[in-house]
Amino acid sequence: MILLTTEAIVPHLRPGQIVSLESTTWPGTTDEALKPRLEKSGLTLGQDLFLVFSPEREDPGNPNYSTRTIPKVLGGLTPACTRAGQALYGQVIDQVVTLSSTRAAEMTKLLENIHRAVNIGLVNELKIVCDRMDIDIHEVIRAAATKPFGFGVEKNVDDRRESPSIALMELLQAKGAEISYSDPHVPRFLKMRRHDFDLASVPLTPETLAAADCVLLATDHDRFDYALIKRHAPLIVDTRGRYQEPAENIVHA
Numbered sequence: 622m623i624l625l626t627t628e629a630i631v632p633h634l635r636p637g638q639i640v641s642l643e644s645t646t647w648p649g650t651t652d653e654a655l656k657p658r659l660e661k662s663g664l665t666l667g668q669d670l671f672l673v674f675s676p677e678r679e680d681p682g683n684p685n686y687s688t689r690t691i692p693k694v695l696g697g698l699t700p701a702c703t704r705a706g707q708a709l710y711g712q713v714i715d716q717v718v719t720l721s722s723t724r725a726a727e728m729t730k731l732l733e734n735i736h737r738a739v740n741i742g743l744v745n746e747l748k749i750v751c752d753r754m755d756i757d758i759h760e761v762i763r764a765a766a767t768k769p770f771g772f773g774v775e776k777n778v779d780d781r782r783e784s785p786s787i788a789l790m791e792l793l794q795a796k797g798a799e800i801s802y803s804d805p806h807v808p809r810f811l812k813m814r815r816h817d818f819d820l821a822s823v824p825l826t827p828e829t830l831a832a833a834d835c836v837l838l839a840t841d842h843d844r845f846d847y848a849l850i851k852r853h854a855p856l857i858v859d860t861r862g863r864y865q866e867p868a869e870n871i872v873h874a
Contacts, residue, residue: 622814623650627658634662636669639705643677645730650674651723652698667699673706674723676730692716696726759862759873777842778806786839787816793837801833805844827853838863 623644630640640659642651651674656666664670675695680686693714697703707717720726744762751758786802793800801823802810810818823829825846830836830853838850841861850857851864857871864871 624654624658627655631658631662634659634664634670636664639671639673639702639709641672641706641709642674645676645734646727648724648727648731650727651696656698667701671702671705672698672723673702674726675706675710676726676733678730678733689713689715692718694718694720694726694729696720696723698723757862757873760865762862777844784840787813789837789839790818791816801829803829803845804840805842825849830854 623642623646627640634640640655642655651672655672659666659670659672662670666672673695675693678691678693679688680691691714693710693716695703695706695710695717696719697706703719707719710717720729744758747761748758751761790800790802800818800820802818802820803825804822807822809821827849830850833854835856835858836850836854837858837860839860841863847863851868851871855870857864858874859871860874862873864873
C-alpha cells in the first residue's frame with residue numbers, strides 16, 4: 622500500500638513539496654523504496670523535494686495529551702529534508718524530535734509498537750500461569766493498576782487496530798454464529814484493511830440482551846450498564862474480569 626501510494630503521487634509532485642511517511646514500516650523503507658520512486662519525478666531530493674519519515678504517535682482516550690502536545694519524531698533523507706520537515710511539523714506540534722536518519726525514525730516506531738505488543742503478550746502468558754495456579758488474573762491486573770505510573774489499561778476509545786474483539790468476532794462467525802456488537806465508541810464498523818463487517822452498534826436493552834444466546838464482554842468500556850447486562854443476558858463470557866461476584870450466568874475467561 623505504501624509503494625502504490627508513492628507511485629500514485631509521483632505525477633503530482635512539484636518543487637518545494639515535502640513527502641512524509643507516517644506508516645509503521647521496516648527500517649530502510651524511506652531510503653530504499655520511496656527514494657527511487659520519487660526520483661522518477663525528475664526532482665532532486667533534498668533540494669527540490671524533501672523526504673522524511675515521521676511516524677504517527679497517539680494515545681487514544683488519553684485526555685492529558687493531544688496531537689500538539691505529543692512530541693513528534695522525525696528523520697529526514699538529508700539534513701535539508703530534516704530541516705524542512707521540522708519547519709512543517711513545528712507549526713502544529715510543540716516539540717519535534719529530530720533524528721540522524723529516516724532509518725532511526727523508522728526503528729523508533731517499531732520499538733514503540735514492539736514494546737506494546739510485548740506487554741500484551743506478557744499479560745496473555747501470565748493469564749495461562751494464573752489459571753494453572755488458580756489465581757484470578759483480573760484481580761492481579763486491578764491491583765497492579767493501582768500503581769499511579771508505569772502501568773496502563775487500554776479501553777473507552779474508538780481505536781480498533783489490533784483489537785482482539787475483531788478476532789473473536791471472526792472466529793465466532795466462522796463457526797456459524799450470528800454476531801452483532803455494541804460499542805458506544807464505534808457506532809458503525811467501517812471497513813479496515815483486513816477486516817470488514819457490515820454491522821452497526823446495537824443498543825444494550827433488556828430485549829437485545831435477552832435475545833442473545835451469549836454476550837461476550839471483550840472490552841470493558843465504562844459507559845456500559847453492567848448491572849443491566851447481568852440482569853438480562855442469559856449467558857455472559859467475561860474476558861475482562863468486570864464481574865467480580867460469581868453468578869450462574871457468568872463465565873470468566
